[in-house]
Amino acid sequence: xxxxxxxxxxxxxxxxxxxxxxxxxxxxxxxxxxFEFDYxxxxxxxxxxxxxxxxCSPNLLFxxxxxxxxxxxxxxxxxxxxxxxxxxxxxxxxxxxxxxxxIDRQEIxxxxxxxxxxxxxxxxxxxxxxxxxxxxxSRHYIRGALYFREEPRLDSIQxxxxxxxxxxxVMIRSFRWKAN
Numbered sequence: 001x002x003x004x005x006x007x008x009x010x011x012x013x014x015x016x017x018x019x020x021x022x023x024x025x026x027x028x029x030x031x032x033x034x035f036e037f038d039y040x041x042x043x044x045x046x047x048x049x050x051x052x053x054x055x056c057s058p059n060l061l062f063x064x065x066x067x068x069x070x071x072x073x074x075x076x077x078x079x080x081x082x083x084x085x086x087x088x089x090x091x092x093x094x095x096x097x098x099x100x101x102x103i104d105r106q107e108i109x110x111x112x113x114x115x116x117x118x119x120x121x122x123x124x125x126x127x128x129x130x131x132x133x134x135x136x137x138s139r140h141y142i143r144g145a146l147y148f149r150e151e152p153r154l155d156s157i158q159x160x161x162x163x164x165x166x167x168x169x170v171m172i173r174s175f176r177w178k179a180n
Contacts, residue, residue, distance in 0.1 A: 021163050022064070026170060030178075032056070033073060034140055038174035040167045060171075065160045067148040069168065074141045085141045089133040092145070093120040100124040108134060113176050121165070129161050130168055136177050144168070 026038040029045055033056035039045065043062045048054075048070070056073040076082045093103060101124035108117040117134040130146040146164060148157055 019065075019159055021159070024166070026174075031058075033058075034075075034178045035073070035142060036174075036176050036178060037171045039171055043167070062164060065148065065164065066150055067146065067160070067164060069144050069146050069164075069171075072143045076135070076139050076141050079138075082135060082137070082141060085143070086133065086135070089118065089131065089143050092143075093122060093131045096122045096124075096126040096128065099126045108132070108172060110173075110175075115175055115177070117172075119168075119172065129157075130165060132168070132172060134172065134175055140177055144171075 022040075022042045025041045027041050028036060029039050030036045031045075035056075039060055040062075042064060043060050045058050045060055048057050048059055054073060058071055060069040060071065062068065074081075074085060076085070093105075097103065100122050103123070104121040106119045106121070108115065108119055110116070114136045115134055116137055117132060119132040120130065122129050122131065128145045128147055131144065133141065133143040135141045146161075146168065148160070150157060
């Protein structure tokens, strides 16, 4: 006599570990760089460790989430260079179009703080889900990109991605250029 599972058996879907998200709280970043912003207390600002990295191009690490926001700052000499940097930001965001399910571009416009730019939300299983650039339209430009050191599977990182997107919004809204 042989016994087996009945027809009611179905394998369980793959599950992911529950992620305990910390309370939202922010602190000010103000170093030697010509900009300031608020960033989460559960992250840390560290210099970029890649060879040849520019001054004032720190990484904002999220150790608990295995993620980082890489910032690249450039002092702009002329309008032509600024246009090149803006075009590069566009190209880098749309480089993900092959793997994305859509890209949402939002204008950033804070004239009272002299902060302008664009924010790209890149949907789907892409290496970077959020990218942005900010400029004063004359002398300063900074670009940011969010990365996770995980295989890009949106279904597994979505809760953390949504959580960090709110931090990026706070960072952008609080961003200001230092007076010379």
